Amino acid sequence: MEITKKTENLVTVLCLKGRLDLASGAGLKDEIKALMDKEQNLIHLNLADVDFINSSGLGVLVSIMKEIRMHKGRLTLSDLASYVQEIFEITQLSHIFEIFTSESEALTSYQSVSAN
Amino acid sequence: MSNEIEKIGALLEKLQSPDFYNREEAVNALGSCEVDEAVAGLVMALEDDDLGIRELAAEHLVKIKGDVASQLLIKFLGSEDIGSRNLASEILVKIGDGAVTALVNELENDDHDIRKFVVDILGLIKSENSAEAVSGKLNDSNINVVCSAAEALGEIGSEKSIDSLIDGYKKNEDIRLQVVEALGKIGGDKALNYLYEYLNSDDPMILFSVIDAIGITGNKKSVNHLVKFLDSDDTSIAEAAMSAIVNISIENKGTIEHDLPLDKFSSFLFDGIKNKNKKLTEFTLARLKHWYGQDVMNSLLEVLHFVDEEDLKSIVKMLGEIGPSASPAILKQFPNATSELKIIYLNIMKQYVDGDLASQLLRYNTDADPEVRRNIAFVLGASGDVSMIDHLKVMTQDKIGNVRSASYAALGWLCSENDLNFLFDGLDDRYPDVRDAAMGALVLLGSQQVVSRFFEDLSHDDTERQRLAATALGLIGDSSVVEPLLQALNHPESSIRKSAIDSLAKIREVDNVEPLMLSLNDETSGVRKSACTALVMIKGHTVIPEIKFLLDDADIWVRYHMINIIGVSEQAIYGELVKPFIDGNEDILKIAAIKALAKLGCKDFMKDISALQDDNNQDIVDAAKGAITELQEA
Known part of the structure; x- marks a missing residue:
C-alpha cells in the first residue's frame, strides 16, 4: 500500500492507495506512531484509493484510533469507496470513527472546532 | 396622436367591462403605451374590484416610473380605503428615485396624515436627494410627522441631516428616542460623537437607546465607551451594553480585545442561545474555549438542544476535546435530561470515554428510551475496556432489536476468541439487523477459528446462516478464506455460490482460478455473470479469450454482461x-x-457504426452518434 503525506494547517493528511490488510497496515501503524512521537496528533486518512480492506485492515484502523486517542488527538476518515463503506456499516464502526464524504469537509471540521 | 388617444379611449372603456379578461387585456395594452392618459388609466385600474387586475396595473406603473404616475399615485394617499392607500405606497416605494420629486412636493400638503405618509415613503425609498426636505419636517406642526421625519432620516442615512437631528434632539423631548435611533443608523464619526455625549443622559430610556444605537454602528472604538456600563446596577442597561458589545464584536469578526466580565452575563448570554439569538449564540460559542468554569459548563449543557446542527457539532467536538473534565457536569445532568440531550451527552463522552467513565454510565443501560440504551452500548464499546463485555452481553438480550444490534456491534470492538460462541449465537437472532451486527463483530474478530466456524456454516441447515457465512468470509477477506470460498462454489444454493464468487472477486488474490472457470458453466445465469466478472478482476483482461464463449451464452443478459x-x-x-x-x-x-x-477505440468499425445512425430505434441512433463522437475524439 502506498502512503503519501501532506500537512494542512496542523492536520497531517495521509492518502492511502491499494489494499489495507495486515501486512500493509503494519506500515501505516508505524507511520502513525512516528507522528505521535512528534506530537502531530491530528490525523486525517483519505481512503479514496483504498480498493480493498479486510478484517485485519479494520483491526489496524481500530488500533490506530486507540493510539491517537491515547495521545489526546483526533482521527478523521474520508472518501470511503462503496465497498469500504459497506464493511464500516456492517461492523458499525461508523459509530466510533469520524467519517466525512470528502477530505475538504473533514479539514473544515478541524477549522470550525479550533475557531470555537 | 389622435389615433393613440382614440385607442386609449377604447381601452379605458374596456376597463369598465364586467369581463375579467377584457380588463386584463386593457391593462396590459395601457401598460405598453407611453402617454400620460394611459398612465391615468392604469392608476384608475388600481381601484378595480379584482386583486389580480390591481396588481397587474401596479406592476405596469412600477415599470413606467414616471413623474405623472407618481403624482397620480400620491392622490391615493388621501384615500379612505386602506387597501388602495397601501398599494399606492408600495408602488411609490418601488418607483423609488423617480417618485422623490413628486413626493417632496407633497410635504407641504394641508393634510398632516398625507404629510406623514409621504415622509414614511421617502424613508423607505432612502434617497439622499430627499434628506434636506425631510430634515425640514423635523419642524412640522404635527408631532407624528416630526417623529416620522426623524425615523425616515435614519433610514435615508445621510450625514447631511445630523445637524438637523441634533437640533431636533435639543428642542423636542418627544423625538429624542427616534433621533438617537437615526444617529445609530447613520453612523460615522460625527453621529457617534453625539451618541457618546448622550451616554451622559440621566434618562434610562434614552441611555438604553443610545447604547443600542452605538452597538448598531459596529464601530470597534465604541467598546471603550460601553464597558463601564457593564457594571451598571440597572440590569437592563448592563445587558444593553453587553448586547451592543456583542454586536460590535460580530461586526469586527470577534477581534475586540477587551477582557469582559462574562460570568456576570452568563444567564443573559445563554438565554440568548435558548432564544435562538444568532449574534449572542455566535459570540458565546466563540468564547467557550477561553471561558471555563463549572457554571459555564452547566449552562452550556442545558442549551445544547437550542443550537443549530452546525453549532451543535462544533460544541460536541469541543467538549470532546475538553475531555474528561466535562464529564462531572454531564453525569450530574444526565439523569434528568431529555432523551435528546442524553444522546448528545453520550456522543460527547464517546469521544474520550475510558473504563472509569463507562462504569459510571452502566447504571443507565436500562434507560426507558431504547435510543439512549443503544447509544450507551456504543459508548461502552468505544471505551475499549474489556470489563464492559459482560455488560454488553446482557444488553444483547434487550427486547428492542436496535439495542441488541448496537450491543453486538460494540462487542465486536472488544471481544476475543473466548466470546466466539456467544457471537455465533447472535447469528440466530430473530431480526436481520441483529444477525448482521453479530456477523460484523465476528468479521472484526476475523481469526482462523472464525473462518473455520463460518466455513462449517456454509453447510448449516439454515440458509440464512449459510448466507451470513458466505458474506462474512468475503469480508474477512484474507488468504485463509480463499479455500473455503472456492469450496463454496459447489454449494447447492446458487445465492451462496454467487456470494462466494463476489467475495473472491473483492479479495482478488486467488491463485487457483479453475473452480471459477467451472462456474462459467453454472446452471444459474447470475452465477455465470459473477464468475465472468471475478475472473477479469483476478486475472485482468488476458482472461477474455478463455471466457469469450459466454458471448454465445443462452441467456441474453450473460451475453450483454460479457460485451460490457x-x-x-x-x-x-x-x-x-x-x-x-x-x-x-x-x-x-x-x-x-x-x-x-467506442470504449475499445475500434475506429475500423466506424463505417458500420455510422450506418446505424439511420436505425429505426432511437436508442440505437443515440448510441451510434455517441460512439462516433467518442471515436473521433479518441
Whole structure:
C-alpha cells in the first residue's frame, strides 16, 4: 500500500492507495506512531484509493484510533469507496470513527472546532 | 396622436367591462403605451374590484416610473380605503428615485396624515436627494410627522441631516428616542460623537437607546465607551451594553480585545442561545474555549438542544476535546435530561470515554428510551475496556432489536476468541439487523477459528446462516478464506455460490482460478455473470479469450454482461469479438456492442457504426452518434 503525506494547517493528511490488510497496515501503524512521537496528533486518512480492506485492515484502523486517542488527538476518515463503506456499516464502526464524504469537509471540521 | 388617444379611449372603456379578461387585456395594452392618459388609466385600474387586475396595473406603473404616475399615485394617499392607500405606497416605494420629486412636493400638503405618509415613503425609498426636505419636517406642526421625519432620516442615512437631528434632539423631548435611533443608523464619526455625549443622559430610556444605537454602528472604538456600563446596577442597561458589545464584536469578526466580565452575563448570554439569538449564540460559542468554569459548563449543557446542527457539532467536538473534565457536569445532568440531550451527552463522552467513565454510565443501560440504551452500548464499546463485555452481553438480550444490534456491534470492538460462541449465537437472532451486527463483530474478530466456524456454516441447515457465512468470509477477506470460498462454489444454493464468487472477486488474490472457470458453466445465469466478472478482476483482461464463449451464452443478459466486460478492458484487439453483435437482431446487445466498440477505440468499425445512425430505434441512433463522437475524439 502506498502512503503519501501532506500537512494542512496542523492536520497531517495521509492518502492511502491499494489494499489495507495486515501486512500493509503494519506500515501505516508505524507511520502513525512516528507522528505521535512528534506530537502531530491530528490525523486525517483519505481512503479514496483504498480498493480493498479486510478484517485485519479494520483491526489496524481500530488500533490506530486507540493510539491517537491515547495521545489526546483526533482521527478523521474520508472518501470511503462503496465497498469500504459497506464493511464500516456492517461492523458499525461508523459509530466510533469520524467519517466525512470528502477530505475538504473533514479539514473544515478541524477549522470550525479550533475557531470555537 | 389622435389615433393613440382614440385607442386609449377604447381601452379605458374596456376597463369598465364586467369581463375579467377584457380588463386584463386593457391593462396590459395601457401598460405598453407611453402617454400620460394611459398612465391615468392604469392608476384608475388600481381601484378595480379584482386583486389580480390591481396588481397587474401596479406592476405596469412600477415599470413606467414616471413623474405623472407618481403624482397620480400620491392622490391615493388621501384615500379612505386602506387597501388602495397601501398599494399606492408600495408602488411609490418601488418607483423609488423617480417618485422623490413628486413626493417632496407633497410635504407641504394641508393634510398632516398625507404629510406623514409621504415622509414614511421617502424613508423607505432612502434617497439622499430627499434628506434636506425631510430634515425640514423635523419642524412640522404635527408631532407624528416630526417623529416620522426623524425615523425616515435614519433610514435615508445621510450625514447631511445630523445637524438637523441634533437640533431636533435639543428642542423636542418627544423625538429624542427616534433621533438617537437615526444617529445609530447613520453612523460615522460625527453621529457617534453625539451618541457618546448622550451616554451622559440621566434618562434610562434614552441611555438604553443610545447604547443600542452605538452597538448598531459596529464601530470597534465604541467598546471603550460601553464597558463601564457593564457594571451598571440597572440590569437592563448592563445587558444593553453587553448586547451592543456583542454586536460590535460580530461586526469586527470577534477581534475586540477587551477582557469582559462574562460570568456576570452568563444567564443573559445563554438565554440568548435558548432564544435562538444568532449574534449572542455566535459570540458565546466563540468564547467557550477561553471561558471555563463549572457554571459555564452547566449552562452550556442545558442549551445544547437550542443550537443549530452546525453549532451543535462544533460544541460536541469541543467538549470532546475538553475531555474528561466535562464529564462531572454531564453525569450530574444526565439523569434528568431529555432523551435528546442524553444522546448528545453520550456522543460527547464517546469521544474520550475510558473504563472509569463507562462504569459510571452502566447504571443507565436500562434507560426507558431504547435510543439512549443503544447509544450507551456504543459508548461502552468505544471505551475499549474489556470489563464492559459482560455488560454488553446482557444488553444483547434487550427486547428492542436496535439495542441488541448496537450491543453486538460494540462487542465486536472488544471481544476475543473466548466470546466466539456467544457471537455465533447472535447469528440466530430473530431480526436481520441483529444477525448482521453479530456477523460484523465476528468479521472484526476475523481469526482462523472464525473462518473455520463460518466455513462449517456454509453447510448449516439454515440458509440464512449459510448466507451470513458466505458474506462474512468475503469480508474477512484474507488468504485463509480463499479455500473455503472456492469450496463454496459447489454449494447447492446458487445465492451462496454467487456470494462466494463476489467475495473472491473483492479479495482478488486467488491463485487457483479453475473452480471459477467451472462456474462459467453454472446452471444459474447470475452465477455465470459473477464468475465472468471475478475472473477479469483476478486475472485482468488476458482472461477474455478463455471466457469469450459466454458471448454465445443462452441467456441474453450473460451475453450483454460479457460485451460490457470486453468494452471495459479497453483493448482494441477484442473488437472483433463484439463486432458481430452490431449486425445482430437483438437491439439491447446492439447498443451494448456499439458502446463497447467506442470504449475499445475500434475506429475500423466506424463505417458500420455510422450506418446505424439511420436505425429505426432511437436508442440505437443515440448510441451510434455517441460512439462516433467518442471515436473521433479518441
